[in-house]
Every structure is written in structure tokens, then in C-alpha cells.
Amino acid sequence: MTNNIIIFECVSKSYKIYKNKPTTLKEYLLNKIHRRNKLKVLEHKVLDNVSFVINQGETVGIIGVNGAGKSTTLKLIANIIPPDYGNIEINGSVSSLLEIGAGFQSDLTGKENVYLYGSILGLSKKIIDDNYKSIVGFSELEDFMDTAVKNYSSGMYMRLAFSVAIHVDPDILLIDEVMAVGDANFQKKCLAKIHEFRNKGKTIIFVSHDMSLVRQLCDRVLFIDKGGKVYDGNTDQLVNLYFAKLYGSDEKISIESNKTEQLDLQNIHAFKKQFNDKNYNNTNCVWGSKEIVVERGYFSNNEGYITNTYYAKEDIVMNLDLFAKNWYKDIVIGIAIYDENGNHLSGPNSKIDGLVIKKITGKKNVKIVFKKPPFLQGIYYVTIAVYNYECSKPFIHLEKYYKFNIINKREEYGSISLDCEWLL
């Protein structure tokens, strides 16, 4: 067996959406006779000339916003649908947990369904016989195996299906959003099983919207963008890109490079810059004399890497490129931060913090670091204002002009986080 277990070569896939498709013969004939309702075909590109290689033993995450084509990619790998163009080579057996429980026969008992579902997944009777105990044990449904599945609760149903599926011993395991099964305890068991798979050197393709899980499990990520481009790369970079897209504007943001296979750091950088610049609040909330303007404002992290998506408590760096038309002195910069509901959360001001720009002429670069901001998950809007010392004359005021996103890995409630010390 070669090391390259999955090879996509220039694969394209699009779905055709028919408008005015006649559903009956009568309609079809009438349309023909009257020459009306011409068949319109909209092509929805899911994958566009995509090539990538997945090696044996890798755990690869596939991420992307809803409808981007993640499940389609899995279905292509699982041989459920064929590609329009291109070539897919799979060197090994595939087992897919695309939607577990499809294939359960509700009138049959749990035991019968184990055999039925197992055989659907390609297990022979002998293998199921050998693993039956362990399947039932894993599902924790020992007492219900002789009950018809229709009397199961939905959680029991999924648990049984997952238990069977996890006992398939394929070379490639496809997992599509199935981790949300059962209670926390069962999920832990599932994760352990997936780790076990990894350790055995199996290849796992993993689709999820749960980015912390993706970070935790995946060696590499394929990011599928709307329009069918696929970026292949480092998990952290692409997860960041995902968040940027997810919380970004709906405007079409294209990445400047046409390269599809590899998205290097620079591309993301370029993309982020563009993204940040575009991320303006377009309503007319800019006022002031404009004798001093903000040429560019963008967010970055401590290392200078441009992003506007942060984890909670991560330092946020706001970069402002100011430009003064003349010579001014004693300039004050004020900032206001709002949450999604428009609540004014904070209003730092350079004068209060002890900084007054003594003189400014031409370009000036200002960097503001929000140290460990206590914001929890959400979108935040930022107002920037440049005033004179008395704060009476606005040079420029950009109301809720910028925004950044906070992602929280911990489950916390409320709008700000507190550093607590718990004493007993």
C-alpha cells in the first residue's frame, strides 16, 4: 500500500439546481408545446479543480461554513457520489459515519439492527459475532437488545448506531458531525475511541464545526471556501481563517492568490489585511474636521500577525495609521468598545491613561494593546476618535467603525469574565 491513501486530482463537483423542472409528463409536454418555462439550470459549484493528498495515519479536519461542501467531499471519498471531473484515488477501505443510524430498521430489535447495520457498513457476520459483546457494551444498552428500535429514545438509537460504526475497522474513517451523541460520558468514550484509531495509524477525516475539537484532533486542515476553493494547511492558521470568514462580513472576500492547493502564511496575511480593511461599518458614522484622518486601522495579535479574531483573554492589538494634514499638537485618542447589543462596555482614553501625542505631522503610527481584555465570546465594535487636548474639537470620529471577535474555549456565562480565586 502506498503512503498516499487519498488522492484528489483536479476534482470538480457541482450540483445542478433546476428551475422550472417539469415533474410530470403533462407539464413537460405543455411546456414543450407552449415553449414556455424553459429549463433553467443553476450550477452550484462545491469543489472547483481541487487537488490534495492525504497520507496514511493523518487526521485531517475539513472545515468551512455551512454549505461549503464539507459533506460532499466526504461523500466523494466514500464513493457515494462521483466527481464531475477529475480523479479520486482511494487506497484502502473506507468507513463512513456520515449519518449514523441511517439504515436502522425501526421494527427490528436492537440485536437484529446491530447485524443489519453492521452488514451495511461492510462487516461480515463473523466479525459482528466476535464483536457483539463489545458493541453492546460500548453502547451501554445491554438490557434493551431485544426491544424493537422504534421504542428507543433518540439518544439510545444514536448510541447503538455509533457503537456499531466505531467497531468497523477500516483504513480510513470518515466522521461527519457525529460527536454530538449522547451524554458527556459517552462523548468521552467516543473521543477515546477516535484517539485509539489514531494511535493505530488509521487515517481519519473529520468534519466538524467544533473548532476546539478540530484543534485537538487534527494534524492538518482542509478549509473549503464557498465557490469550491480548498486550502490545505496548518490547523491553527486555517481555523483562524474559518473564524474570520464566519464572523466576517457577507461581502465576497477573495484571496488574491489563485493557488488552490497551498495557502501559505502570506496569503492568509493578505487576506486578513483586506478583510480587516473591508470590515468597515458602512453607515455614515464618520464625522470631524478630517484634518487628521485614520488612514488604516487593523487588529493584530501580539506577534504582529493580522487577525481580528481572538480567544478570550488574548491580548488585542489595535494599529492605527494616522495622517495629519498640517502640524498639530496635544492630540488625544479615545476609544469606545460596544458589544453586539450596542452597550457601551469601555471607553479608554489616551489622556486619562497618560498619553498625549505632543505633536503630529504627516504619518504617525499608533499601537494600542488591550491587555487581557475580559470580553467573552461575541462580536465587539470599536469607535475611534481623535480629538484636541480639551476634547472639544473632533478631528475624526469613527463611530463603531471596527470590529473584532472573541472566541471562548471555556463555557462561561455573562458578558465579561472575572478572574476569580476560589478559597476553601
Next chain:
Amino acid sequence: MLIKQARDLYTYKDLLMNLTFNELKLKYKNSIMGFLWSLLNPLMMLIIYSIAFKIILRIPVENFALFVFIGLLPWMFVQGSISQSTNSIINNQNLLKKVYFPRIIIPMSVIMSNLINFLINLIVLLAALFIYNIEITIAITLFPLITFVNWLIVAGLSILLSSITVKYRDISHLVDVIFMAWFYLTPIIYPLSMVPEPYKSIIQLNPFTGVVEMYREILLDGKIPDQASILTAFLYGIMIFILGVYVFYKREKDFVEEL
């Protein structure tokens, strides 16, 4: 390619078995008599025919009830398989969209469960032959061969129709209508010899004509059919089977998107 399909099919042989038996199991699930219905059905049929043809419809054919019964059993196998498998792919679309397995298993399992039903019915038939005092000769050894030919035709047509119906849903309704006519175009309730000439050759074009006639010959008359008719039926079967499988594999990859 053909080898790959065959290997694929072999890997999933347990699935075919499971689906086949589920089909049978589900049919009589929650009924008190359960599997006995498989036997009771043909038994009742035979009793009703015996009474009807002996007392009411007095047709001058020897053992007419048995004559019709032998024709009806394979016909039920044919009709059951074809009409059930026509919609089988559509009915299992949830499964097809989620999991890969050789798609041909779906109509195959329908045919297999009908075949098993047919073989169960034979128990009643054999009992009837015994009661009617019909001598069973060496000709009965040809029974598996004829059943195989019958199976080839049924499988070919079922697989063909199941794959086309995915795209053209009208087929399933068409099949119902055609079966009504087809019943009378097959010599089930009449002997072929009764049909006048120009129509006789038309009826002989029907692939099931030969099969039904041969079943009667070996069971009722105890004679070995002539080689020409066995060969014709066999070739017919092979041709239809190959056509069905060919069309199915051609269309198979588009199923998921058409469903």
C-alpha cells in the same frame, strides 16, 4: 471492472442476506400466524381454485386447478419481485445517500426474498401433486435449472426497472398497468395450445411463456422439455440479465443525485 464489482458484491454478501431475511421478517412482523402465512396463502389459493374450477367454471382441461396453480406460483414470484424492486432504490434513498455499498444489493434482496417465498410455496405444490396423484418423474430434476432461468429473467427486469425508475418515476405506475396485460399474455390460466396461430407466436415472444410451459411439463406431465425450448429460454434469460446489470451499473453513479 467487472471483477471489482464481483469482489465488492462478495464483501457485502452478508448484507444481501440480512436485507433478504429482513424483507421476509418484516412482512409477517406482528402477525400472529407469522411465517405460516407464506404457506397459507398458496394453500387457500389452491383450495379456492379447486372448488371454483370443479364446480363453477368447468373447463375441459385435466386437473385445471393444479394447472393454474403451477402457472400462478412463478407468476407471483415474477410480479412480486418486479413490482417491489421497481421502487426499491427510491424507498431506500436514505440509506443510499449515507453509506456506500454495492447498490445492486437492494433490488437483489427483493428478488431473493421473493424467490424464497416461491420455494416455500413449492411445499404446498408438492403436497398438491401428491394429493392429485400426479406421478413425479425424473423430469423434476430440471426444476432448479428452470427456476434459475426464471430467476435470470426476473433479476434482469427488476434490476433494469429499479435503476430507470430513479430517474423516471412514472415507470412504477406503468409497471402496474403493464402487469395486468402481461398476466393474460402469459399462458397461466390457459394452455398455450388453446391460442390460435397469429397470436400464439406473439405470446411465445413473452419470455415467461417458455418458463411457465416448462414448469408444467416437468411437474404436471412429467416430461423433459425439448432442448430447443430450454436453450431459448436460457438465452432469453442471459440476455435480459446482462442488459439489466449493464444498465444498472451505468446508471448507478447518478442515483444519489437523482434521488
